[in-house]
Amino acid sequence: MDTLNLLFDGLGSAFTPENLMYAAIGVLIGTFVGVLPGIGPAMALALLLPITYGLEVTQSLIMFAGIYYGGMYGGSTTSILLNTPGESASVMTAIEGNKMAKKGRAAQALATAAIGSFVAGTIGTLLVAFFAPTIAKQAVKIGAPSFFAIMLLSLVLVSAVLGSSRLRGFIGLFVGLTIGLVGLDLSTGQARLTGGITQLVDGVDIVVVAVGLFAIGESLWIAAHLRRNPVEVVPVGRPFMGREDWARSWKPWLRGTAIGFPFGALPAGGAETPTFLSYIAEKKLAKNGDEFGHGAIEGVAGPEAANNASAAGMFVPLLALGIPVTATASILLAAMTTYGIVPGPTLMTDQPDLVWTLLASLLIGNTLLLVINLPLAPLWAKLLQIPRPQLYAGILFFASLGAYAVDQNPFDIALLLVFGAVGFAVRRFGIPILPLILGVIIGPLMEVKMREALDISNGDISGLFNEGLAIGIYVIIVLAVVVPIVIDRVRGDAPLAADAQDGTNDKEEVSR
Amino acid sequence: MKDTAKDPARSTVDDEPVTQERRVDKAQYGLAAVLAVVGAYTLVDARGLNVGFADPVGPRVFPYVIGTGMLVLAVLLAVATARGDVGEGEAGEDVDLTSPADWTTVGKLVAILVLNLLLVNVLGWAITGALLFAGCAWALGSRTLLRDVLVGAVLSVASWYFFYTALGVPLSPGILDGIL
Numbered sequence: 133m134d135t136l137n138l139l140f141d142g143l144g145s146a147f148t149p150e151n152l153m154y155a156a157i158g159v160l161i162g163t164f165v166g167v168l169p170g171i172g173p174a175m176a177l178a179l180l181l182p183i184t185y186g187l188e189v190t191q192s193l194i195m196f197a198g199i200y201y202g203g204m205y206g207g208s209t210t211s212i213l214l215n216t217p218g219e220s221a222s223v224m225t226a227i228e229g230n231k232m233a234k235k236g237r238a239a240q241a242l243a244t245a246a247i248g249s250f251v252a253g254t255i256g257t258l259l260v261a262f263f264a265p266t267i268a269k270q271a272v273k274i275g276a277p278s279f280f281a282i283m284l285l286s287l288v289l290v291s292a293v294l295g296s297s298r299l300r301g302f303i304g305l306f307v308g309l310t311i312g313l314v315g316l317d318l319s320t321g322q323a324r325l326t327g328g329i330t331q332l333v334d335g336v337d338i339v340v341v342a343v344g345l346f347a348i349g350e351s352l353w354i355a356a357h358l359r360r361n362p363v364e365v366v367p368v369g370r371p372f373m374g375r376e377d378w379a380r381s382w383k384p385w386l387r388g389t390a391i392g393f394p395f396g397a398l399p400a401g402g403a404e405t406p407t408f409l410s411y412i413a414e415k416k417l418a419k420n421g422d423e424f425g426h427g428a429i430e431g432v433a434g435p436e437a438a439n440n441a442s443a444a445g446m447f448v449p450l451l452a453l454g455i456p457v458t459a460t461a462s463i464l465l466a467a468m469t470t471y472g473i474v475p476g477p478t479l480m481t482d483q484p485d486l487v488w489t490l491l492a493s494l495l496i497g498n499t500l501l502l503v504i505n506l507p508l509a510p511l512w513a514k515l516l517q518i519p520r521p522q523l524y525a526g527i528l529f530f531a532s533l534g535a536y537a538v539d540q541n542p543f544d545i546a547l548l549l550v551f552g553a554v555g556f557a558v559r560r561f562g563i564p565i566l567p568l569i570l571g572v573i574i575g576p577l578m579e580v581k582m583r584e585a586l587d588i589s590n591g592d593i594s595g596l597f598n599e600g601l602a603i604g605i606y607v608i609i610v611l612a613v614v615v616p617i618v619i620d621r622v623r624g625d626a627p628l629a630a631d632a633q634d635g636t637n638d639k640e641e642v643s644r
Numbered sequence: 645m646k647d648t649a650k651d652p653a654r655s656t657v658d659d660e661p662v663t664q665e666r667r668v669d670k671a672q673y674g675l676a677a678v679l680a681v682v683g684a685y686t687l688v689d690a691r692g693l694n695v696g697f698a699d700p701v702g703p704r705v706f707p708y709v710i711g712t713g714m715l716v717l718a719v720l721l722a723v724a725t726a727r728g729d730v731g732e733g734e735a736g737e738d739v740d741l742t743s744p745a746d747w748t749t750v751g752k753l754v755a756i757l758v759l760n761l762l763l764v765n766v767l768g769w770a771i772t773g774a775l776l777f778a779g780c781a782w783a784l785g786s787r788t789l790l791r792d793v794l795v796g797a798v799l800s801v802a803s804w805y806f807f808y809t810a811l812g813v814p815l816s817p818g819i820l821d822g823i824l
Contacts (some may be wrong), residue, residue, distance in 0.1 A: 170738050313707055353736075
């Protein structure tokens, strides 16, 4: 097997003591930051981007892989031990996980989450290793029109289908696209939307955008609504599972993986839908469905696996097409571009060592995570009691540091504040942040492909429609936008027209 | 956009039956106005770009599409707002949406962040970083000022050295130039 050999080569180059050390540091820092309340995986990655500045590409990607899985795992710890989930993907975990914790089964909940994440992450990464090269091989052949269509599909799905409101999704998207316009036009070298500010000519640094949107925006938003009465933290010992817990967990792990991976790999991104579907599936399949809502272990095992499998799945479009579909993926992409790596279908053939080492270190990071974190769980739980003023002061400190370190220029801190204000506003108005960050990243890529396609056709609009694949994708886009609207209309004024995105709303309301 | 207009009605179904008449979120008109201004500016800015002879598409098309889309969305948002559409603030671990927004704290934090950006090159990161941490903690309600200043100083000096030695990134030393 070609793929296996390449993966083994990757494992070989990842398995140096130095690289293992970077993976371990990444896992530890990632968990540390991810456990902290208020910090999700995307914010953890954005905040930690600067520490990779001095590292080589491979090492920094290895570290990032560790931070990524560590941050994800840290997030699930938070949602199990605190009653309120930090991000939408952990909502389902929080429902059953926190109930389990309150019944004195926090140790089992953490264990099934950790082992489930490990199983899903490992299977997911292996699937990436098998799928990504094949897709990349096909993707090399597809032309600019189809690429443009795929990116458009991803943006439309993320804006129109995932959130609770299409209008707000598209507002987020267009704000992001506008931010992406700032800077020099690539082919003519003219400055766009810089308002005469010379520092903006090179465009805005994605680190500044991400840290501003996630860290500053979130901290200011939390500061405006800080919970004055401390939240209740469930104490926990060393995680373990009894025989019955294993028996009840392994099937949900595998089902969760099967549900989560395709969702991550499709351009529709996001872990909300698969975690929700996995929860529903487990509830239907459970022998004693009554236990659901009172701390059923299946309800932690399934969604946690789905969450991690979809997190692994997002590497397929990222590595094979160069298209990020989640906020974390777009930050990983930003990290790659700072090293001059151009993600796209040719990445796997241009930089095979890099890709395979990255995939191998995802496997290693995942394993290290299990080995390190299970024994350390009681320690991580203590982090949840960190006093909030110092916690958010620390986030603001590191956010300013990160932005300042990009260029040692105070202007970047000013820019950071601007994006912090944007981040605050989108939280205030309930505008989803995923379409926004994807708009910033994918927008410029899309423009390149669009102009490439239209240059060939000499400006004729048919240049965008001269590939079968592109036309097929446009049909999907139209269906994805029109069908939900039609369904809404047909159901008319029925007050509980519960389609997928309404379901997401319900969950959030239940868990509050 | 139909589903959003339904949202307030929905939440009364799901939650406790709160008697909540159609409240108009006035701030959303402000958001719609900002979006409209940004959209218009994008269009005006794009008009000033030159299109070369050999360039069938040019740098204008994309901004035109985005600016127009933005204007349309601004109008749609204004209409939805008038119909009673209310945005749902983002929930989180430490977020208590039942209390009204605490603008004093936000204002203090922004002031501290601005102060840091104005002074960082003069005083140096080691000093402004420490003040940044202690100031933010104080604004957020911490009353252990001395301890916060100490923690902040350790963080900022340590991060200065970490960036300087481990990453080779010289952060501004400011007035401590030569001492650090």
